[in-house]
Amino acid sequence: MPETTSARLLRLLSLLQMHQDWTGTELAERLDVTTRTVRRDVDRLRELGYPVHAVLGPVGGYRLGPGASLPPLLLDDDETVAVTLGLQANATGSVTGIEEASLRALTKVEQVLPTRLRHRVDALHSAVVAMPPRYGPGPAVDAATLTTISAAIRAAETLRFDYLSHAGGETRRSVEPHRIAHWGHRWYLVGWDTDRADWRTFRVDRMSLRTPNGRRFTHRPSPGGDVVAYLRHTMGFALWPYRSVLRVHVPAEDLIGRVEGLVTPIDEHTCRLEMGSDSYALVALVVGMLDVEFEVESPPELATHLQALAGRFTRATSKD
Numbered sequence: 089m090p091e092t093t094s095a096r097l098l099r100l101l102s103l104l105q106m107h108q109d110w111t112g113t114e115l116a117e118r119l120d121v122t123t124r125t126v127r128r129d130v131d132r133l134r135e136l137g138y139p140v141h142a143v144l145g146p147v148g149g150y151r152l153g154p155g156a157s158l159p160p161l162l163l164d165d166d167e168t169v170a171v172t173l174g175l176q177a178n179a180t181g182s183v184t185g186i187e188e189a190s191l192r193a194l195t196k197v198e199q200v201l202p203t204r205l206r207h208r209v210d211a212l213h214s215a216v217v218a219m220p221p222r223y224g225p226g227p228a229v230d231a232a233t234l235t236t237i238s239a240a241i242r243a244a245e246t247l248r249f250d251y252l253s254h255a256g257g258e259t260r261r262s263v264e265p266h267r268i269a270h271w272g273h274r275w276y277l278v279g280w281d282t283d284r285a286d287w288r289t290f291r292v293d294r295m296s297l298r299t300p301n302g303r304r305f306t307h308r309p310s311p312g313g314d315v316v317a318y319l320r321h322t323m324g325f326a327l328w329p330y331r332s333v334l335r336v337h338v339p340a341e342d343l344i345g346r347v348e349g350l351v352t353p354i355d356e357h358t359c360r361l362e363m364g365s366d367s368y369a370l371v372a373l374v375v376g377m378l379d380v381e382f383e384v385e386s387p388p389e390l391a392t393h394l395q396a397l398a399g400r401f402t403r404a405t406s407k408d
Contacts, residue, residue, distance in 0.1 A: 093129075096121070100129050102162045104140065104152040111149040126150075165205055172197055172209050183275075184228045227293040229275050234268065236297055237277055241265045246282065246302030252294040254329050260298075263288065264305045269319050278319060280308055287311040289322045321350055328364025332371045332390050336361050337381040347374060360385070368393040 096119055103110060103118055112123040119126065130140050130150055143149040163171065175194040201209065240247050244264075251261050263279040266287075270276075275292040311318040336343060340359035343351050349363040361382075365371050368390050375382060384391040 093132075097129055097132060098162065100126070101133060101138065101152075104133075104138075104150065105162055109143055109149050109151050115150065165208075168197070168201070168205055169208055169212070172201075173212065183231050183234065186231045227274065227291075229292045233292060233295070233297060234275065237265055237268055237292070240301055241267070243301075244305050244307055246305055247277075247279070248298040248302050250296040250298065251290060252296075261288075261290070262302055263290070264308070266307070266310070267315050267319075268292070271319070276319070278311070278315060278322075287318070289319065328366065330365045330368055330371070332363045332365065332368070332387065333385040334361045334363070334375065335359075335383045335385055336378075343378070343380075347378060372397055 099119060100115065103115060112126050115126045116123045119129075121129075133140050139153045141151045141153045143151050172194065175190045175197065198206075198209075237247065239245075247261075247263050247265050249261055249263070251259050253259070262282045263277070264282060265277055265279040267278050268275065269278065277290045277292055277295070279288065279290070280286070281288040335354070336359050337357065338359065339356060340351050340353040343359055343361060347361065347363070349361050352360045352362070354360055363371055363374070365374075371390060372394055384394065
């Protein structure tokens with residue numbers, strides 16, 4: 089094909105990848121050709137393996153659909169940089185089974201980067217420092233497990249799995265999966281536990297899936313009407329082994345957004361803070377950074393820990 093035709097095909101492919109539907113007239117105007125030329129170019133793309141479908145309707149048109157294999161994609165400069173950085177992050181991420189594929193894809197992308205983009209990517213590499221998670225790396229999960237759970241959500245099939253609790257006990261669960269969440273370097277499943285007739289949240293890394301899946305079900309509305317709010321509550325408090333309740337002497341609006349936890353107004357000057365943590369030492373650290381007056385409502389072990397800590401600080405500042 090002449091060079092002008094090849095360039096026009098690339099422009100046509102870029103347009104088809106940009107939006108879902110185009111009329112023949114719209115494409116002809118964008119490419120400055122006739123609708124007959126558009127039809128010929130669409131046929132050439134089909135010969136190259138791109139699944140360009142005809143759109144029925146009063147004016148007709150074209151749509152780029154999914155095919156049996158992934159055809160080459162056309163990305164603009166910003167999209168290319170974003171894909172490159174995303175692949176680098178995935179190569180060392182918390183999902184196992186995709187590191188090698190991410191590295192292969194990254195190698196292919198970097199091999200064809202034009203000079204102007206290579207400079208941008210190299211500049212980001214040299215400027216960005218990868219920091220380890222604040223409280224240590226999260227447990228890795230298998231990509232196949234996430235894929236299986238996602239497929240069960242889409243197909244509305246009950247999941248059967250063995251679950252290892254925080255205390256080390258193992259139970260067998262039957263759950264109607266609702267959503268997967270990524271929070272604090274960990275993956276969670278929220279779903280309807282059929283045996284307990286209630287919503288539950290599970291750590292994916294503690295799940296051992298059983299096959300085949302269970303019966304089909306009809307998806308329920310999100311818990312409380314808002315799955316994000318539900319997850320904020322359960323993962324911000326209920327999932328942690330240490331649970332603390334504090335009465336804080338500031339208005340609730342002064343505390344919301346400053347701390348991970350459930351903040352409930354008591355009156356216009358006081359609120360209740362419910363926190364979940366890995367230790368009471370972490371609670372002491374967080375509350376100390378808040379710089380507020382408070383009392384411990386529960387548990388007694390937290391009050392004991394704070395008393396011991398206060399004594400240690402007092403002795404550290406004593407002049408004797």
